[in-house]
Amino acid sequence: MLINLHSHLEGRVRPGTALEIARAQGLPEPPQGWERAVQLDGPADLTIFLTKVAATYPFFSSWENVARIACEAIEDAAADGQDYLELRFGPATHARPGFTMDDVIAAACEGIAEGTRRTGMPGGLVIAMLRHHDAALNESVARAAAKQAGKGVAGLDLAGDELRFPALQPFAAGFAIGKAAGLGLTCHAAEAAPGHAALEAVERLGVSRIGHGAHMVDNPDILRWAAANGVVVEICPTSNWYTGAIPAIDRHPAPVFRQAGVPLVLGDDNPMQTRSPLSAEREILRQTLGFDDAALRRLDEDSIRAAFVEPGVRDRLTCRLHQG
Numbered sequence: 433m434l435i436n437l438h439s440h441l442e443g444r445v446r447p448g449t450a451l452e453i454a455r456a457q458g459l460p461e462p463p464q465g466w467e468r469a470v471q472l473d474g475p476a477d478l479t480i481f482l483t484k485v486a487a488t489y490p491f492f493s494s495w496e497n498v499a500r501i502a503c504e505a506i507e508d509a510a511a512d513g514q515d516y517l518e519l520r521f522g523p524a525t526h527a528r529p530g531f532t533m534d535d536v537i538a539a540a541c542e543g544i545a546e547g548t549r550r551t552g553m554p555g556g557l558v559i560a561m562l563r564h565h566d567a568a569l570n571e572s573v574a575r576a577a578a579k580q581a582g583k584g585v586a587g588l589d590l591a592g593d594e595l596r597f598p599a600l601q602p603f604a605a606g607f608a609i610g611k612a613a614g615l616g617l618t619c620h621a622a623e624a625a626p627g628h629a630a631l632e633a634v635e636r637l638g639v640s641r642i643g644h645g646a647h648m649v650d651n652p653d654i655l656r657w658a659a660a661n662g663v664v665v666e667i668c669p670t671s672n673w674y675t676g677a678i679p680a681i682d683r684h685p686a687p688v689f690r691q692a693g694v695p696l697v698l699g700d701d702n703p704m705q706t707r708s709p710l711s712a713e714r715e716i717l718r719q720t721l722g723f724d725d726a727a728l729r730r731l732d733e734d735s736i737r738a739a740f741v742e743p744g745v746r747d748r749l750t751c752r753l754h755q756g
């Protein structure tokens with residue numbers, strides 16, 4: 433099965449769509465062309481990686497564009513053979529006068545719903561608060577997400593530069609709003625910071641899933657704690673390699689997590705930048721990181737359990753797993 437639980441909408445803009453929107457808006461084309469402006473040729477570092485992701489921001493400028501990008505993300509995932517896609521993005525980055533945060537979120541929900549109508553593949557939206565935004569702005573993001581809980585919005589996340597903004601307390605109020613609305617909670621943590629950041633995210637913010645969590649493997653106590661408490665880690669191997677978080681794809685810590693009994697789920701993070709969709713990430717688990725059939729089955733089961741979906745979708749995914 434292909435259940436995609438960590439994928440950024442900004443990392444799924446088709447180069448052709450980027451070109452069309454750029455021309456329609458009269459955006460000056462970068463010297464290297466739009467395709468090369470948003471894609472990476474190979475491993476780089478986090479700064480270059482984020483520059484490529486940020487190059488897509490001007491395309492999220494209207495309801496129509498956001499809905500189109502979200503719809504195409506669902507279509508591309510379905511074409512990759514995926515069974516469910518959880519898309520995440522930070523609406524505060526794209527809101528502007530005349531295009532409010534509520535509009536940005538509703539447009540993405542509309543695009544996901546349209547993509548699902550076209551393909552039959554379900555999707556959900558996870559709204560990201562950002563570490564470099566102030567507490568008041570992030571609380572308004574959480575409130576906007578909560579308003580559309582159950583109407584396309586499935587979860588709440590925290591993303592951004594963990595090293596420059598390590599404190600979690602400023603985001604506790606936002607996560608409390610999300611929790612009260614019944615949203616699933618996840619947090620990018622221990623991606624750049626030490627493993628302890630994952631424990632803090634779970635204890636202070638109440639999240640059930642950790643995005644990346646690569647440094648958790650540096651600390652055996654944290655690994656034991658995560659396994660004992662069923663803390664789910666969302667892994668994205670190629671993305672970690674391309675950002676320089678790991679020196680080579682075969683050094684990804686997925687086997688260490690697995691050995692320790694930590695539940696894992698898979699994501700493709702930013703497949704337009706890495707050119708590695710979820711089907712390729714799963715092959716990396718199988719061929720490079722030693723996941724056998726039993727380990728992949730456990731990944732599927734943990735993914736269905738951890739997905740921020742309504743019960744009906746979870747039941748359908750469970751049926752498909754048992755049939756497959």
Ligand SMILES: [Zn+2]
Nearest residue numbers: 440620643701
């Ligand atoms: Zn991410």
